[in-house]
Amino acid sequence: MSKAMTLLYEVYNGLYVNLTNRCSCRCTFCLRGQGESVCGSDSLWLEREPTFEEVRDAFARFDMEKYDEVVFCGFGEPTEAWEVLKEVAAYVKETYGLPVRVNTNGQGSLINGRDIAPEFAGIIDAVSISLNTPNPERYAELTRSQFGDAAFPAMLDFAREVKRSVPDVTMTTVETTLTPEEEAACQRICDDLGVNYRIRLWVDQGKITK
Numbered sequence: 001m002s003k004a005m006t007l008l009y010e011v012y013n014g015l016y017v018n019l020t021n022r023c024s025c026r027c028t029f030c031l032r033g034q035g036e037s038v039c040g041s042d043s044l045w046l047e048r049e050p051t052f053e054e055v056r057d058a059f060a061r062f063d064m065e066k067y068d069e070v071v072f073c074g075f076g077e078p079t080e081a082w083e084v085l086k087e088v089a090a091y092v093k094e095t096y097g098l099p100v101r102v103n104t105n106g107q108g109s110l111i112n113g114r115d116i117a118p119e120f121a122g123i124i125d126a127v128s129i130s131l132n133t134p135n136p137e138r139y140a141e142l143t144r145s146q147f148g149d150a151a152f153p154a155m156l157d158f159a160r161e162v163k164r165s166v167p168d169v170t171m172t173t174v175e176t177t178l179t180p181e182e183e184a185a186c187q188r189i190c191d192d193l194g195v196n197y198r199i200r201l202w203v204d205q206g207k208i209t210k
């Protein structure tokens with residue numbers, strides 16, 4: 001495995017942010033087991049986690065006029081680096097005026113030991129949460145979260161709560177992985193939570209799995 005300090009990488013019209021390789025899950029389908037990069041980027045395995053100043057300086061090396069949005073994704077769960085993420089998101093909005101999205105496994109409140117949903121207000125415009133399956137037991141099998149059975153209900157609670165702070169909240173599953181009945185169950189879950197439901201490709205615009 002090669003390591004680099006690839007903090008930002010392009011995916012189509014978006015600039016993606018790679019803050020951490022930590023993750024509360026060990027998903028059976030995680031793309032990190034398939035390679036080191038996304039969309040031709042250098043290795044997304046980090047030598048170490050960056051500071052806010054290092055990420056800020058990395059933005060200065062890109063032509064920010066080229067991008068439609070900034071997306072926190074990368075080779076890990078972005079809310080594992082929540083304090084740096086918030087600083088970077090606020091900086092991006094203030095400096096470049098671009099929309100900011102977070103792609104997450106939805107376990108950020110468990111990871112940080114408090115409800116982080118209200119902290120999204122004003123700095124994050126969109127959140128994409130991996131629902132994966134409507135079935136809690138299957139979710140535990142697939143994600144192998146360090147939080148065990150607590151992860152699935154916490155992920156749903158996060159979706160409900162973050163909807164109060166963020167205008168665009170979408171939960172996703174991957175196409176061909178669920179039956180039509182299961183997808184209909186996912187749609188009902190999302191309807192109950194008041195969030196969008198989207199069935200996406202496995203490798204979708206650089207969202208490795210989220």
Ligand code: SF4
Pocket residue numbers: 023024025026027029030031032075076077105143208209210
């Ligand atoms: S797929 Fe996402 S949530 Fe699952 S282990 Fe990989 S980085 Fe973590």
